[in-house]
Amino acid sequence: MLDNENNLIKQAQKGEVGSFGHLYDHYLPPIFRYVFLKVGNKQDAEDLTHEVFLSAWQNLGDYRPQGHPFSSWLYQIAHNRVIDHYRTKKSHLDLEMVDESFVRLASTTERDLDLAMDMGKVMVAIKKLKEDQQDVLLMRFVEDLSHKEIAEIIGKNEGAVRLIQHRALAELRESLGSKEE
Amino acid sequence: MNEDKLLKILKSFRDIRPEAEFRARSRSLILEAHQHPRKLAGIRLGFFESLKLGAALTLASILTLIVFGSVSYLKFTNVSPAVLTSFDPSVLKTESTSFDFRIQLGEARYFDEATRDISAILDEISKEEEARRSL
Numbered sequence: 001m002l003d004n005e006n007n008l009i010k011q012a013q014k015g016e017v018g019s020f021g022h023l024y025d026h027y028l029p030p031i032f033r034y035v036f037l038k039v040g041n042k043q044d045a046e047d048l049t050h051e052v053f054l055s056a057w058q059n060l061g062d063y064r065p066q067g068h069p070f071s072s073w074l075y076q077i078a079h080n081r082v083i084d085h086y087r088t089k090k091s092h093l094d095l096e097m098v099d100e101s102f103v104r105l106a107s108t109t110e111r112d113l114d115l116a117m118d119m120g121k122v123m124v125a126i127k128k129l130k131e132d133q134q135d136v137l138l139m140r141f142v143e144d145l146s147h148k149e150i151a152e153i154i155g156k157n158e159g160a161v162r163l164i165q166h167r168a169l170a171e172l173r174e175s176l177g178s179k180e181e
Numbered sequence: 182m183n184e185d186k187l188l189k190i191l192k193s194f195r196d197i198r199p200e201a202e203f204r205a206r207s208r209s210l211i212l213e214a215h216q217h218p219r220k221l222a223g224i225r226l227g228f229f230e231s232l233k234l235g236a237a238l239t240l241a242s243i244l245t246l247i248v249f250g251s252v253s254y255l256k257f258t259n260v261s262p263a264v265l266t267s268f269d270p271s272v273l274k275t276e277s278t279s280f281d282f283r284i285q286l287g288e289a290r291y292f293d294e295a296t297r298d299i300s301a302i303l304d305e306i307s308k309e310e311e312a313r314r315s316l
Contacts, residue, residue, distance in 0.1 A: 141191040
């Protein structure tokens with residue numbers, strides 16, 4: 001959460017462009033990352049991320065805190081946008097291949113190529129999981145969201161989120177373990 | 182792959198970031214866009230809009246009544262005397278009774294003719310029977 005975030009949101013709701021700019025700068029990386037790991041393609045991820053923030057800016061007047069963090073609201077928009085994308089996307093992703101843009105982006109983290117390849121393998125394995133399992137893993141272990149926040153975003157209760165996480169990790173380990181054998 | 186290694190790789194995904202060029206372009210486009218009006222303002226706007234709609238519908242209803250009323254009035258004033266007299270109750274009663282009488286006469290004539298036809302047919306049948314017996 002940004003310092004003075006509530007004040008920034010109020011100013012942005014009044015049309016203060018600079019305030020929303022601060023919010024954009026802070027939340028763009030995690031939202032882009034979430035979308036990119038879901039769709040596996042840089043171009044689509046950029047388009048969808050742009051749409052998420054455009055929608056947030058245009059409909060900021062509808063956001064009410066009421067115990068829901070601004071980040072959760074953004075993730076909800078992103079989550080719904082990704083679902084819409086899957087519905088309209090004509091081509092199917094090749095689950096065995098990782099988009100080259102993924103490897104390029106992963107490599108730019110200044111880590112070695114082996115790690116980038118491991119990340120690619122994990123990415124392919126994650127794509128084989130159910131949608132809610134993917135969401136929970138990415139939000140919990142990549143974006144470090146709490147179970148409560150994840151539950152709000154995907155529309156389930158906390159208990160269900162914990163169960164989904166447990167099963168998702170087990171399936172992921174099994175999938176990666178069988179590949180290594 | 183053990184869980185520790187798996188979690189370490191998942192955490193490595195945090196370093197994935199959007200490219201600077203995309204960031205600048207997207208930010209600029211978004212901040213130039215207009216915000217949608219707040220829902221509260223939308224409700225106020227909707228209230229006045231609904232008033233306008235209500236007024237328009239009321240006016241249309243009044244005009245429709247005037248038009249149909251005029252047409253009905255014109256119809257009644259332009260009917261012929263012959264048509265008007267046909268609505269006289271005593272005339273209607275006379276017509277209806279004569280109509281009933283005509284129906285009864287017609288029915289009687291029908292039954293009379295039918296009876297004659299039937300008896301002719303029965304005569305024929307009985308003659309044929311007698312002829313067969315005599316053979």
